[in-house]
Amino acid sequence: MTKTLEIHPLTKAAFAPFGDVIEADPATMRFINGGTTERFHALSSAEALGDGARVILNLFRGQPRAFPYAIDMMERHPFGSQSFVPLNARPFLVVVSKDEDGKPGRPHVFLARGDQGVNYRANVWHYPLMALDQPSDFLIVDRDGPGNNLEEFFFDTPFIIGAPTL
Numbered sequence: 001m002t003k004t005l006e007i008h009p010l011t012k013a014a015f016a017p018f019g020d021v022i023e024a025d026p027a028t029m030r031f032i033n034g035g036t037t038e039r040f041h042a043l044s045s046a047e048a049l050g051d052g053a054r055v056i057l058n059l060f061r062g063q064p065r066a067f068p069y070a071i072d073m074m075e076r077h078p079f080g081s082q083s084f085v086p087l088n089a090r091p092f093l094v095v096v097s098k099d100e101d102g103k104p105g106r107p108h109v110f111l112a113r114g115d116q117g118v119n120y121r122a123n124v125w126h127y128p129l130m131a132l133d134q135p136s137d138f139l140i141v142d143r144d145g146p147g148n149n150l151e152e153f154f155f156d157t158p159f160i161i162g163a164p165t166l
């Protein structure tokens, strides 16, 4: 089994098992504010599970990853969703896995355009933020509260991502 991972375009359908794509989907659009604003409504929803949990908004400034890149682990947040929306309109990589008996399966790699974000549903395996090309800012909506909201799994041997074509 090759450990080199292919990179696929990010689409709603392909990403559906893992969460939602946050993009200006015309099917969700309604005009508001007297027709001066297009509202792309309810693209996803944030989960903050457990007593005392709350949804928080954060900024992440991600340093660009260098390639080829070794995906040596995956993580997940059992008590909440986590979304990443680029603020500099730059592409980024999204790496997710299906759960296989409590461990991440073979990662799937998606290239998100600079006008796409993602929301990982609670407990979805993913690799931490992967900015590309230059330091990039992201709006992050995730969960704060009691309990350990981070589970990590380290692979015996890493998977490899080659340099994406931007």
Ligand SMILES: NC(=O)N[C@@H](O)C(=O)O
Binding pocket: 082, 126, 127, 128, 129
């Ligand atoms: N640690 C943290 O807040 N970020 C990670 O969860 C991530 O997915 O980037």
Ligand code: NI
Binding pocket: 075, 077, 082, 126, 127, 128
């Ligand atoms: Ni995370």
